[in-house]
Amino acid sequence: MDKPQLGIIGAGQLGRMLALAAYPLGIRCHFLDTQAASPGGQLAPIITAALDDFEALRTLAERVDVLTFDIENVAVDMLQRLSRRTPVLPQPDVVAVAQDRLAEKQLFRALGIPTADFVSIDAARDLARAAAELGWPIVLKARRLGYDGRGQRIAANATELAAAWDDLKRVPAIAEAWVHFDRELSLIGARSASQGPIFYPLSENTHREGILVTSVAPYEDPELQRVAQGFVDSVMARFDYQGILTIELFQTEHGLVANEIAPRVHNSGHWTIEGAETSQFENHLRAVLDWPLGATDLRGYAGMVNFLGSMPSAREVLSIRGAHLHCYGKQARPARKVGHCTLLDEDKDRLLARLEPLRRLADEANQ
């Protein structure tokens, strides 16, 4: 399998960057997504179909050696059926957990990974139990289909909590105790059938309204790095994991608290394209094909700024020395991730200062 064909379910920016990393390796990508002109569909063959169209998924599977995905909201039963003839990596079992915030929290508990206290909300009476057990404020999250802060509400009291659940249309949810954190971090690891896990360094992330706006790496704290690697390692070991796995973390006064996992390449690792010897995208490809994993050595400090809503002018971005621009080929839409830009620097303070003009351009384009 030296010129492998890879199927990617979902052709968003993550799929696009996987395909851009795949071509130089001699890997041909084939997408499935709802829009032919999606970010990935612009540069590789695409089957246009709903993500839960099993016939279309099967057609994709028949064309490729391995299936992966750039979005975890794919029907797990379909992934399991597909996996009988074509490997689906990372494994559908992990996808099932990542899709369901309750299963995810239960996994963390089972593995001894600290996470926020939580109460499962299936009926109105569970709200009172959550109030009694968790204190205020409470973060209410739909169990399924949440990302970028969607399907989340913060409630300061019982009235707000009831209203929040109404707002979520009373879907199965999870109430979480509020975590007082100092900062948000994430860690990305890679593991293949025969190698790993290997890890990138911790990335420090800032969000706005639940959406990632900047990542800066490495966040240098050997003890936290060791603990976070242990978290990722234990999740990976549980599933005999193959691919890139990301864990989002809160740093609190009591140590690291796991927030969620993503069984895929992650926005907080986009800086690895320029900032690491091997990008998360290339290592995901290597991992699912069981090719040797690539070194995660750093090239100084890296800072990434997301472009939300609409792209700033390419000319203006590129007038910033060392700016590495990444357009996703998307139409503008409020709060939509349409691109990002990365800077590298040997000096962290200088990097942070150099990110400022980039953040201003991002803010101006996000009006």
Next chain:
Amino acid sequence: MDKPQLGIIGAGQLGRMLALAAYPLGIRCHFLDTQAASPGGQLAPIITAALDDFEALRTLAERVDVLTFDIENVAVDMLQRLSRRTPVLPQPDVVAVAQDRLAEKQLFRALGIPTADFVSIDAARDLARAAAELGWPIVLKARRLGYDGRGQRIAANATELAAAWDDLKRVPAIAEAWVHFDRELSLIGARSASQGPIFYPLSENTHREGILVTSVAPYEDPELQRVAQGFVDSVMARFDYQGILTIELFQTEHGLVANEIAPRVHNSGHWTIEGAETSQFENHLRAVLDWPLGATDLRGYAGMVNFLGSMPSAREVLSIRGAHLHCYGKQARPARKVGHCTLLDEDKDRLLARLEPLRRLADEANQ
């Protein structure tokens, strides 16, 4: 023009790497070449036609904002006609010179750039004049359509010279005095309508049977760097050049001697993808669109090995730590450039040692 459409005449590996650099910048590439499954055609729209099919070229021109090329053997009169409605960059005038080894040598002379002594060969009597003026050995080259050592013969005496010209089917040719050189170098510069030129450092190149096999950069010699930059600068200034320009040089005991120019990205600059802050491909795109040029700062020493004939196993290449693999998506064929691989290192001697296993893999695949 913030989401520009770029036409690329020729869809070989250079076009492919231009397109891979273009997607992240939000630039859409459109190719024209004879084969739909060409390296570039695998990842961007392609018009399948002969490179001298003017109707097809015009169709391409109508679809794009700027035209460029990944091969210089395109009919200059057609480029000039196309340029009346769509900018063709680098300019057709430079292409005319780069296509014709006699014009190229005359340009070097006109600009005071040292080059080998030469005699134009249009008739059999010119061979005797060459012998008298140049001494032996003589390098006989067809004036047009030469690359990778094609259309070149070395002659040790008058009999061989006559046979060499017969071998070249008595096309218009140029006889050059043999240059005794210590090493082969090349320099790449970028210039836009409003900026530059900027330069990459000298690259040291080794060839086998006229085909590039390795490049190592930077070749550190401030005086040679200054002189070579002067050569590129003077060629660029002559044409108000826009794009990447490469000059191939011999280092001799009397200093640098220019061998040829290429009005395009160049094999000896492939190491810039990982080894420089901005690759030659990205800077060519920025230059022809008159976007700000990107920094050419280095990331240590870079070494590139070409894969000729057929690709080694991806698994084997990637088992070499820090190996950056680039497959061109071509069928195997003797002496054909099918891919390359780049390594980076802070230490030059260590880099050279680390290149050895890569060269062995390349040699094994080139049987």
